[in-house]
Amino acid sequence: xxxxxxxxxxxxxxxxxxxxxxxxxxxxxxxxxxxxxxxxxxxxxxxxxxxxxxxxxxxxxxxxxxxxxxxxxxxxxxxxxxxxxxxxxxxxxxxxxxxxxxxxxxxxxxxxxxxxxxxxxxxxxxxxxxxxxxxxxxxxxxxxxxxxxxxxxxxxxxxxxxxxxxxxxxxxxxxxxxxxxxxxxxxxxxxxxxxxxxxxxxxxxxxxxxxxxxxxxxxxxxxxxxxxxxxxxxxxxxxxxxxxxxxxxxxxxxxxxxxxxxxxxxxxxxxxxxxxxxxxxxxxxxxxxxxxxxxxxxxxxxxxxxxxxxxxxxxxxxxxxxxxxxxxxxxxxxxxxxxxxxxxxxxxxxxxxxxxxxxxxxxxxxxxxxxxxxxxxxxxxxxxxxxxxxxxxxxxxxxxxxxxxxxxxxxxxxxxxxxxxxxxxxxxxxxxxxxxxxxxxxxxxxxxxxxxxxxxxxxxxxxxxxxxxxxxxxxxxxxxxxxxxxxxxxxxxxxxxxxxxxxxxxxxxxxxxxxxxxxxxxxxxxxxxxxxxxxxxxxxxxxxxxxxxxxxxxxxxxxxxxxxxxxxxxxxxxxxxxxxxxxxxxxxxxxxxxxxxxxxxxxxxxxxxxxxxxxxxxxxxxxxxxxxxxxxxxxxxxxxxxxxxxxxxxxxxxxxxxxxxxxxxxxxxxxxxxxxx
Numbered sequence: 001x002x003x004x005x006x007x008x009x010x011x012x013x014x015x016x017x018x019x020x021x022x023x024x025x026x027x028x029x030x031x032x033x034x035x036x037x038x039x040x041x042x043x044x045x046x047x048x049x050x051x052x053x054x055x056x057x058x059x060x061x062x063x064x065x066x067x068x069x070x071x072x073x074x075x076x077x078x079x080x081x082x083x084x085x086x087x088x089x090x091x092x093x094x095x096x097x098x099x100x101x102x103x104x105x106x107x108x109x110x111x112x113x114x115x116x117x118x119x120x121x122x123x124x125x126x127x128x129x130x131x132x133x134x135x136x137x138x139x140x141x142x143x144x145x146x147x148x149x150x151x152x153x154x155x156x157x158x159x160x161x162x163x164x165x166x167x168x169x170x171x172x173x174x175x176x177x178x179x180x181x182x183x184x185x186x187x188x189x190x191x192x193x194x195x196x197x198x199x200x201x202x203x204x205x206x207x208x209x210x211x212x213x214x215x216x217x218x219x220x221x222x223x224x225x226x227x228x229x230x231x232x233x234x235x236x237x238x239x240x241x242x243x244x245x246x247x248x249x250x251x252x253x254x255x256x257x258x259x260x261x262x263x264x265x266x267x268x269x270x271x272x273x274x275x276x277x278x279x280x281x282x283x284x285x286x287x288x289x290x291x292x293x294x295x296x297x298x299x300x301x302x303x304x305x306x307x308x309x310x311x312x313x314x315x316x317x318x319x320x321x322x323x324x325x326x327x328x329x330x331x332x333x334x335x336x337x338x339x340x341x342x343x344x345x346x347x348x349x350x351x352x353x354x355x356x357x358x359x360x361x362x363x364x365x366x367x368x369x370x371x372x373x374x375x376x377x378x379x380x381x382x383x384x385x386x387x388x389x390x391x392x393x394x395x396x397x398x399x400x401x402x403x404x405x406x407x408x409x410x411x412x413x414x415x416x417x418x419x420x421x422x423x424x425x426x427x428x429x430x431x432x433x434x435x436x437x438x439x440x441x442x443x444x445x446x447x448x449x450x451x452x453x454x455x456x457x458x459x460x461x462x463x464x465x466x467x468x469x470x471x472x473x474x475x476x477x478x479x480x481x482x483x484x485x486x487x488x489x490x491x492x493x494x495x496x497x498x499x500x501x502x503x504x505x506x507x508x509x510x511x512x513x514x515x516x517x518x519x520x521x522x523x524x525x526x527x528x529x530x531x532x533x534x535x536x537x538x539x540x541x542x543x544x545x546x547x548x549x550x551x552x553x554x555x556x557x558x559x560x561x562x563x564x565x566x567x568x569x570x571x572x573x574x575x576x577x578x579x580x581x582x583x584x585x586x587x588x589x590x591x592x593x594x595x596x597x598x599x600x601x602x603x604x605x606x607x608x609x610x611x612x613x614x615x616x617x618x619x620x621x622x623x624x625x626x627x628x629x630x631x632x633x634x635x636x637x638x639x640x641x642x643x644x645x646x647x648x649x650x651x652x653x654x655x656x657x658x659x660x661x662x663x664x665x666x667x668x669x670x671x672x673x674x675x676x677x
Contacts, residue, residue: 017113053514085587106368108141119146172632177223177508178532182622184222184255185615187262187530194258199269199575207271208348212243213369216346218338219357221253222259223508223524223536228355229260230524233268237364240267245346249335250276250650251635263525275334276650280344284333336458338418340439340465343430354419355498358483360520363497368424368477376471377433379424381478384416387489391481399460402599404453406445418470420459421500422478429469439465486513492518508537578642590653593618594640596628602671609654612648613640620671639672 046622113119120126120143129135135143161237167282187194206212215232225246248256251584253274260270338345346352353368355361372381384391392625397413398478442461446453454460479496482488483503493499499519504513507520525531593604594616602623607616616633624631632638640647647656 008457017249029298057061070474101141103568104137104141105144105361106137111142113142113146113149117142117144117146119150123128134601139523147207155553174509176534176536177221178634178657179251179471180530180536181222181255183530183620184258185618188254188258193261193628194261196261197259198260200270203269206243206269207245208346209243210303210348210350211241213238213241214243214245214248214346214349214352216245216339216342216352216353216354217249217357220249220333220335221357221508222252222255223531224357225256225507226263226525227520227523228357228359228361229265229268230525231269231361231364232355233265234270234523235361235363236366238366239265241366242268244268244270245352245524246270246272247335247338247345248272248274249333250274250612251618252278259530263528275338279634280343281334281341285344286337286341338419339423339458340423340462342437343427346427350426352425352427354423354425356500356502358501359421360499360501360523361497362494362499362519365497368473371424371426371471371472371473373426373429375429377426377430377435377469378418378466379426379471380420381422381475381480382416383419383480387492388481390485392475396463399463400454401452404449406449407453417459417463418466418472419478419480419502419609421480421502433469435465459590473484482507482513482516486515488513488516492514552576590667592616594671595668596671597673598628601668608652609652611653612649613651613653613656615651616653617649630673637674639674641670641672642667 068457080335117139118129120129126143126147129143184194217225217228218536225248229244233242236242246256246260253272253276257272260272264270270537283297304646318526342352342354351369366404371379383392383394394417395413396411396415396417400407400411400413401416402408402411403412439461442453446461446511476495476498477497479492479498480500480502482493483501483505485503486505493516501507501512501516501520507517521537524537589606589608591604591606594602596602602620602625605619614635617632617638617640620638621632621635635649642656
């Protein structure tokens, strides 16, 4: 078969090449005529329309490719290489490189970085190494992994170190507050006005009058107590109805009494009592708390090394921070457990509001006495509901070890927790319950289990003891978390009736949050000579006059505080003997000499028999030789030993007389300072 095209391309002939019977060379099988070649105007018009529609898209695509490229395309070939893969749906070389590199990163993810591989110290060193050495892609990935792992380790170590430093800062007593306590204690011994009866004798019947609003505050922080009481009185609609019962320990009693005697807040009534003045608080009635304070494992847990034995590699910073918070020494203080004994301490009161010392009252709290608790004992804010996911997301699982069978059997991990800090207690209903016995029982169980039931302080046993006895109150009464994080909503703070600086960042500490501190400092009495002379929060101005200072100014202020404190100590050395002689004019006295570990002595000095061992330690701190290092900062840093026995802070010199080893000329006590490494 053959195909013939005419010269004009107007016809095509298909013929066979086989010989036919008629003698011809072959017959034509088919002949096709083609129409004349011409383009109609209609076709041309449609073609132009299609081109006009497509050309803008081609222009935009070309512009995008050009903008995305690193170099400009200077030829049609370059543009084709750019447009071709995109039009055909293919990825470019850079995409393939990224995929290949991710694949290599996945491969080295499970491999350990070789010890022999040199890891650059910085990004610039990495670039230099890459230029000077020919690393394989896998080696490069391993180097990146090594750098990332080292950075993560450094960040974790820094975070844990920061948390430890913050824990120590939160547990320590600022020098300015210690100075305030010393000066007020001295004032108590030398100033009759500081020792006057609180309240006045004619007001004593009001201490048990249930028509008044009774607040109870348990603390050894004089400055914090002053802020709580001042804020309550200033924001009360009926301050003449307020009665404050301030409870403190024996060593702080004189200073606390001095403050409220010299800084009265009429018409409110303030009573100051030491724990030693409550006849009911005996060892027989509070056996568990004595065991808690004396148990070696407990004291080591709260005062020992917080890092030894801890596996920080498996601990997140947030978990570690919670564990440190749980190890605050305040949790084994009697003052922190006193709230469980309120019905016994105040047998004539029917309803009280118990306050923590790290709160500020911003509204009138009189309506709290009108709340119907529906037969419950404890009116409290629940902490499992609220906007703040860090503070208001607490359920029982956050406080207890539910892997312990005793906890799993008796508690539900999903039950809502509630807050201490501002609680309205119906004492009449409380006396009908066995809350105190339940509290003691669970404390004993936790001691037996070596603190495996819970770790965090006094709230867990209270959550069990008050189970079924809690009435939720509106959250606006009590806002928590101002000592935990600095993301607290300021508008919510302004609206709250009571704001609570629970957490480590207390407002009287330098680690307190600056933007939240003014809500507390506005109630500090800066007009008091005691506040000014001890330079309490001198670097923070009251609300409305806050000033920003630089590093040099801050260092200068700290230096001034240090100098003022040293001056106060020197004054104390000169005056201490005369002051004690005034107190003990009509009392028996005992001459005591304090022997330090290097053989040198402080004293001898004459002390009344009523002087507490804690006061003796305060005297040692005040008279500590300036040339000696490792001087004690607090009473807790000192142990006094006589005749081989350690003397208890709560005992008086007279009570310890049988333990003291008398020698001609007086008694020698040995001083042991516990250093904190």
